[in-house]
Amino acid sequence: MEINENTIVGQLVAADYRTADVFRQHGIDFCCKGNKPIGDVCREKKLDITPILHALEEISAVPACTLQNFNTMPLDQLADHIVRKHHGYVREKIPVLQQYLRKVCQVHGEPHQELWQIAALFTASSAELSNHLNKEELILFPRIREIARKQAAGEFLEEHGISAVEKPISAMMEEHDHEGDRFRRMADLSNNFTPPEDACNTYRVTYALLKEFQDDLHQHIHLENNILFPRAISTEKALTGSSCRL
Incomplete structure (x- = not known):
């Protein structure tokens, strides 16, 4: 390229x-x-x-011989990868980070008032992300898996008049934007998750985990926004288009 x-x-x-x-x-x-x-x-x-x-x-x-090619991975396998790697990560780390943030706010919240804002932003993000993951797993991803099965079998999808994935995808992408904005605010408040000189080990670990969480979220959103979602929409259209039936 x-x-x-x-x-x-x-x-x-x-x-x-x-x-x-x-x-x-x-x-x-x-x-x-x-x-x-x-x-x-x-x-x-x-x-x-x-x-x-x-x-x-x-x-x-530099050739990336071992680079996992998400662009050619079957849609159902890509959805499964996202659930296993990224949804699993979010669910595992949320309670850990919430515990760390509570402790750091209690100990360092007086001289570092920004910690309370970061904790509030992460709490809001945790609730929204948990709901977001459930909607993807219960509504959107099952439809994407159906598209993948039909594509692999060389079958058409039933004509619904409108796309069954575009509306939920649009909603998911809007929620992605909200979370991206929220983490940018956290990064601004924390000088890109850089602990101050008086930070204890727990403080430093908390910021390191927040940075790791943000980086994983970026990869997570990238796989959906730039690869899974566009491919799901184009494949669904190809399997329901009238041209396929001529």
Whole structure:
């Protein structure tokens, strides 16, 4: 894939996830707002595009023989991967982080008032994410698995008049935007999860876990917004389009 200032951020990461590290290092959103050209993003953020393009080209020049190709993975397998790896991670880490945040607020909340805001944002995020995962697993992903089964069997989907996945996908992407905004606020409040000099070990672990949670969420949203969802929509249309029945 040729890389230049017109390359779409999310499409590049979809083609080679190793490039996500470059965007992450420069604070470039490749998931929720990954539908912009690299040049536009750099101009908006006042970044020098030259070293960014150079770093991306260096990564792309090295063959990724063992890179998992999510672009060609069957839709049902990709949905299963997301549930197993990312949904499982969210459910595992939420109670751990909530416990850490409560403790850090109690001990350090007086001199570091931002901790209370971060804790409130994470609590809101935890509730919204838990509901979000359930909606994907109970409503959207079963339909995507049905699409995958029909595609593998060479069968058509019943014509419903409207797409069965576009509306829930649109809702999920809107919720992704909300969570992306919430974590950007947490990152701003914490200087990108950098602990202050007087931070104890628990404080430092809490920020490290929040940063890890954010990074996993970015990959999670990227896989859905830039790969799973567009492929599900296009495949459903191909299996229900009138042209398929001629």
